[in-house]
Amino acid sequence: MSSSEPRVWVETIMGTVVSVHAYGTTAFVQDAETAASVACAFDELREADRIFSTYREDSEISRLHRGKITLDEAHPLVAEVAAACLDAEQRSGGRFSATWRGWFDPTGYVKGWAVERAARMHLLPLLAATGATAIGINAGGDMQVGTAPGSDWVWRVGIADPHRAGEVLAIMDVVDGAVATSGTAERGAHILDPRSGEPATGVRSATVVADSLAEADLWATVAIVAGDDLSWVSAADSRSGMTVSDDGRVRRWMGATEVSVVTHADSAAR
Template sequence: MWTDEQPRTRWADPATFRFRRPDLRLGARDPRPDRSGPVAGDRIAVRHSVRTSTAEYTLLLNAPEWLGRRGVGEALRDAVAELRAIDLTYGPNQPESLVSRLRRGEIGPESYPPLADLVDRCAAMRAATDGWFDAWAVPGGFDPGGLLGGWAVERAAARLRAAGIHDYAVLTGADLVVRGHAGHGGPWRVAVHHPTDRRRAPLVLEMAAGAIGTSGVTGRQGHVVDPHTGEPADQLVAATVVGPDLAVADAYATALYAAGPAGLAWFRSGSDYRPLLAARR
């Protein structure tokens, strides 16, 4: 089912995309961003993809002309370096990462401020989801994988803003972060496709800032487990959450996928996060 909850972004009529194509698509057979239309003359448009050991990221930048191509290139390299560094430094599958060392008891979370932030975020999401997101309820100990990708994207996006780029989109799988304007000068048009029913019209949003996190569309069976039983989650085929921060949206989507429809109760009126999709099997 598509949920009835409304995100704090503006809905657009899917019919309008017969004339105005979406800038970004999530859950489509071809997940790559649509080709952008014309770009304003005072902007520098860049599209770049990078793969780490665990994920592929696509960065779309609409940088101010005053930054120059050299400045844009430096900002892009800085953001990519952050993505690679997080993969190496915090990835639970990297034997010498800080997370792996934490799991082995060699260091404490307070040893490195970013590690402490990561652990604190996981603890906060465990509380917010009644234990359905639990980075400690996995074989081998602490595993922040349910929000690590979103955390990495948000940190890379912060590097872009620090360099003076405030109009961008960063995508990984069925997750994204957007800010500012697309190349056409308006908000980013995002089409969210149903993961299994291709006959359904996509949910269409226009976003100037925010994130969309999804769990369950990778095709890997059993990749999310019920933290209370240790068994693979099997109530939903996918769960998608929209909100301000991708790490939080990712964690909510993972928890919602594990809990099933009962997890919709977390998204009360006034919350900054909303479920877009909770598709039953």
């Protein structure tokens, strides 16, 4: 792997810790244009929070929910996300829905979408700069990453063992793309099945690797909701992924094909 100097920027936005990681020559990572692009990415996320946060009374989503504005009157990005959520609901067979409660709440989709958008607008273009090796953004453990053309850099993303706190279950190697994990290990059964309104059970964690963080985040959530049913994988725009069930089974897939099922004995015993 190429020897490169790292630089990290960290902010708390959208209710989570967001970090940008740049690798390259000293001139690249310390360049004012690199720092300015990172600042723009953070600003983009703050704007997304201003528009989509359900915790802010003045957000576009909150005003839409209260009937103060219509979808046509809201910020154009609201309509864009609403269309993406409807498409996701159709492709997932209803395992994801932003409207199942009777109003539009894109919380389960918008973070991955916003982080990917900020990365594509402001961070990934930096890979064309002289001295750049790699750049990525991490939001609460979900990542959109890129590597400069001609570089041998590989992002090695550790996947936490949901049965054993503080331990790593697997490593995902990614050159360019996204990795997202959803699960119940840390926050309990907080993911609801929109088809029933009941907490999703059976799968402790799900990790998806895709070109797009919006897609990876979506399908990781779908995997939790789907439980033992992996039929959705054929419709997912994913490269690979894995689920870890409550009983310790680890299922992996590549493309649309399940490639392995193993029992993680230590996990199953806990």
